[in-house]
Amino acid sequence: MRISSTQFQPYGLELPAWVADYLVQQPGTYPTQDARMDLVSKLAQRTIPYGTGGPLGAGVFRLDTQELVASGVNLVLSSKSSMAHIKFVAMQMAPQIMGSHNLGAIGFPNHELVTSYEPCSMCPGAISWSGVRHIFCGARGSDAEAVGFDEGPNRQIG
Template sequence: MNLPKLIIRLPDWVASLLALWPPCLPDHQDQMRLAIELSAKNAETGIDGPFGAAVFDDRGRLVSAGVNMVISGGSSILHAEMIAIALAQKKVGRFDLSGGGQRRYHLFSSTEPCAMCLGAIPWSGLSRLFCGARDEDARAIGFDEGAKPSDWATALNQRGVQVERDLLRWKAVAVLNRYASSGGKIYNPVFPSE
């Protein structure tokens, strides 16, 4: 049997975009700006969804970036957060980003995590999660974010992951709305077409 391979390769434009940014961004708003810029550029390609994410260490150094690649990669697991987490783990050489407390890693996501990404965050070893747009903002343009408990942020906090919501929310929501108004594909919609 010839087994398929799953290879995650970010679009070429991601490296070009990252080259325009300094390798260290100590300000959380700047870190979120990068995640939102990744989501905006990804939406502009017209291929994949309007979602971006980045992992930074606690000194503000960029560790990895991710963009939604569900359509181009042909896999429902290729969400921006999942890619950013996987690439961060690959870069640091371990599956547990907590590293025994030696280094703390933070995930910046242009939109709050869906049910799948929410499940991956505590297992990844991330210490903080920063979100731009809210779950309801993604749902408002038609995306199905899955079944999430209403107290998901509290649950993450109880598991050692500090959550900060609404960081540059207005900017992240503008990307979602532009994507929807430009006719961007809403895969796995809340209301599937008949």
């Protein structure tokens, strides 16, 4: 394979436009886990008619202000990256928005990762390294498989 300029460009992810269009219409604060789960579930539901990825959603929330910091939808197909899972997308964006690679740094507010679906075998490492101290998951793998979505083997979460 010949070396091309794309091999030297930083890797970046871009959320589909419908995500921002939807989020700007939302309340802005999410005071309960149920409210946070409701938001990520609605992101997951919206992936279906837009056809932009698997029916999954995630968000990183500040627990002090109860605001959404970053959201994640499945970008595996659109980004051509097998790592662009919902948690990975949200966890990659949140530190950039907060201005530190470590959301658990001294002086930072507590953050919570809320996902519509349990982490696969890859994502717990990214979550751990991000500094997020709280995680709240919706469906288990068996729930998603029951409605026809199969992310593959999950060797990490029991």
